[in-house]
Amino acid sequence: MNRKDFFKWIAGGIGFLSISSLISFFKRNNDSSKNLICGTNTNFNTTNTTNQGYLFPSFGNDGIGAGPGILSNHSPYGSMVHPPAGLNRYTLSRFERPLSLSKSFSRQYLPAFQISRSIKTYEIHSIDKPLNIAHKIIFHGWTFNGMIPGPILRTRLGEKIKIKFKNLSKEPHSIHFHGTHSVNMDGWDPIPPGKETEYVIEAKPIGIHPYHCHVPPLAIHMSKGLFGALIVDPPEGRPPAHEIVLILHGYDLQNRGKNDIYCWNGIAGYYERYPIRVKVGELIRIYIINMLEYEPVASFHLHAQTFDVYRTGTKLTPDEHTDVVTLGQTERCIIEFRLPEKGRYMFHPHQIHMAERGAMGWIVAI
Numbered sequence: 001m002n003r004k005d006f007f008k009w010i011a012g013g014i015g016f017l018s019i020s021s022l023i024s025f026f027k028r029n030n031d032s033s034k035n036l037i038c039g040t041n042t043n044f045n046t047t048n049t050t051n052q053g054y055l056f057p058s059f060g061n062d063g064i065g066a067g068p069g070i071l072s073n074h075s076p077y078g079s080m081v082h083p084p085a086g087l088n089r090y091t092l093s094r095f096e097r098p099l100s101l102s103k104s105f106s107r108q109y110l111p112a113f114q115i116s117r118s119i120k121t122y123e124i125h126s127i128d129k130p131l132n133i134a135h136k137i138i139f140h141g142w143t144f145n146g147m148i149p150g151p152i153l154r155t156r157l158g159e160k161i162k163i164k165f166k167n168l169s170k171e172p173h174s175i176h177f178h179g180t181h182s183v184n185m186d187g188w189d190p191i192p193p194g195k196e197t198e199y200v201i202e203a204k205p206i207g208i209h210p211y212h213c214h215v216p217p218l219a220i221h222m223s224k225g226l227f228g229a230l231i232v233d234p235p236e237g238r239p240p241a242h243e244i245v246l247i248l249h250g251y252d253l254q255n256r257g258k259n260d261i262y263c264w265n266g267i268a269g270y271y272e273r274y275p276i277r278v279k280v281g282e283l284i285r286i287y288i289i290n291m292l293e294y295e296p297v298a299s300f301h302l303h304a305q306t307f308d309v310y311r312t313g314t315k316l317t318p319d320e321h322t323d324v325v326t327l328g329q330t331e332r333c334i335i336e337f338r339l340p341e342k343g344r345y346m347f348h349p350h351q352i353h354m355a356e357r358g359a360m361g362w363i364v365a366i
């Protein structure tokens, strides 16, 4: 082989390698496109109903969720569990109260109540209801007023609230509030189906307190959706801020005492698809509660900005300044921060399996 032939041979080899690698690249991408449409995994087995009546997806190697890292068919930063079709950025507006909102909008943030003398009266009913909690996933929830989480109640320190509870579902349920109240109003005793009761609570201390059904087996009653939040403001109120409630919880789709998907505020993948929009520089206050069952610890982590943490919200001075706050079951906190520049700020639990299975979200500063 002379020198000219040698170079021809080398060039031919490179050409062959390039073409074969291009072919394998397209083949690989073509294969993955079978399961991916606009980042949405469509490989769902929607006819597979379990005896619990759930529809659940089969995607990834383990049947629920995806396989490891970037090799599986999803965005490495995206949620593998997508929200249902047909939602919009206002679907979860009851968890948010931007600074600029009119009174009519802020009423959505609070459930309807009547004030008689000094008592706010709320009507809360337990209702069995199928809910579309993720793309092609119907969950047969046990709900307060048809929603998971239940209504966000809000009051001021020392105000009396009356909760008229009616059990309209097939199982016994109750409402137990965290915080301080009369031991006779503790809500652990089951109210049978069709029956009703009243809980009267003098709201204290200030902060964010979960409420939930307290009928055993407790983990099932709670993870089925029977929980919500009570915000207790100081008598003088709180400084104006863009407020958001984020309640972390999971869904056990196969009734095996294990969370299959995770979410903030009831719908998996929602805040990834519909980021929370805030204004650059405005005060942001997030009320965070960990209502996850079956896992002892979860967290909230914000990217690119640190925040003040008020643990349980019971003080008006911050306990720490950080970028990740860890919460045991039913633990909660209030965080405050401002976003100094335009951009997309990611948030998620730092338990990555939770983030990757529906609990990843964005706050966009505009």
Ligand SMILES: [Cu+2]
Binding pocket: 172, 173, 174, 213, 214, 215, 221, 222, 226
């Ligand atoms: Cu219950």
